[in-house]
Amino acid sequence: MDQCVCVERELEKVLHKFLMYGQHCDRSLEELLHYVSGLRQELSNTGHLDSQLSATLSLVMSQCCKKIKDTVQKLALDHKDIHGSVSKVGKAIDRESGICIDLCQKEPFLELNRILEALRVRDLRPALEWAMAKRERLLALNSTLEFKLHRLYFISLLTGGVINQIEALEYAKNFQPFAHQHQRDIQVLMGSLVYLRHGIANSPYLHLLDSNQWADICDIFTRDACALLGLSVESPLSVSFSAGCLALPVLLNIKAVIEQRQCTGIWSQKDELPIEIELGKKCWYHSVFACPILRQQATQSNPPMKLICGHVISRDALNKLINGGKLKCPYCPMEQAPSDAKQIYF
Ligand SMILES: [Zn+2]
Structure with a gap:
């Protein structure tokens, strides 16, 4: 019970911070809105919106922009502060629950996090080493991870310009095991080499530089790494929770019907629902x-x-x-x- 009180205390702190933050946020934005609408009024009073602003007014305008920027930055910073308090609640739960998790159980997850951190700063090497070591198992899952990592590495060589030409050609050998499955992608990558001197950014291959690919690769890595560990990407708790959210309305309807028709005997088996509920493919685990x-x-x-x-x-x-x-x-x-x-x- 004492443990619960401890966790609750941390929770109270977070809730208090949230409340204060919300109020502060409202107040700051209100002030800002007031200031900006005052300024707008002043501008429309001068009556010459399309003519040049007076020196004083343009100074006031730039001050206004600065004020908006500062306020937003300050609010974002305060919001970040709350993260610290939230993670304290998590730590309090870990501490008070008294559960010790063996390091060897944590290790696979620590490794995945290290790789993911590296990917986020566009360092592909740890992920490539991991994927190459697990090639067979990944291919059995129909994973495209290793190919996509090689592809991104190749693209990063392209961005270096003509100086990387030989290295890029040499690196292209890594595509060989994927030639059959990703023929089209590989053709595009090789075609882009023609524009190396010119610069990929000024070529029809500009799409190769799309920065969304980096967010995608993090998602693909997380999903495939979890699949190899036999886990869903989401925590089991959140999966159960969302399955419950999907199923509950249907079950409530059935309950109402059962009550209305007074046929309570239908729901006799404890481990079975009275009807089938389709949760969609993403909830299939076995x-x-x-x-x-x-x-x-x-x-x-x-x-x-x-x-x-x-x-x-x-x-x-x-x-x-x-x-x-x-x-x-x-x-x-x-x-x-x-x-x-x-x-x-x-
Ligand atoms: Zn038979």
Whole structure:
């Protein structure tokens, strides 16, 4: 309980800061608006909006711009300050929960963060080393990460101009394992070499310099690295939370219908929802088996069973289909002994 009080105290501090910040923000913006509209009034009073401003007025105008800039900067800085207090709450929870996480469990995440930090400052080497070491596993995921990292490295050589020409040509060898999958991209990259002397920025290949690619590569790296660790990019808590947000309205509707029709017996099985709710592909993390006979998802107590003909049904369905100690497959009418069926695992 004491631990909760400690965390709560930190939380109070953050909430207080937020409140103060909100009020301060409102006040500053209000003042600024007042000042700017006063100035506008003054300008319209002079009546010659398109003629040249007097020296005094133009001085006032530039002071006004400075004031706006300063206020915005100050507000941004204050907002940043709150981040410190928020992270203190997290630290308080870590400290008070008394959970020690072994360094070897943290290590993969620390490594990924180091690589990501480097990517953010456009240092591709750590990410390239990581991706090359894990090439097989990444390709099995259909990942384009390694190719895209090589591509960006190549582009960074291009920006150096003609002095990097030989190095760029040499580096192009790294595209070889991806030639089949990314043929078109590689052709574009090689084509850009023609404009090296001229400068890529003044060429039809200007799009190669798009800075959004750097944000994209960070996202691709995070997603693929998490996939290799068998994790979703979002935390399990946030995934459960958003799944709940999607499912809740549908469940509330069903609840209302059940109550209206007074058929409360429908929701009998504790580990199963009364209806299927589609959460979209991004919420798929593992395969599920739904019995084609009973139209129910398999569970630990009712697992999928493979018959000797190769058809798969749930154990409950299998038991229901036994007739005189024999089982007839509902798909191909092959007769077999129920004991020949084997449980399968997803
Ligand atoms: Zn069969």
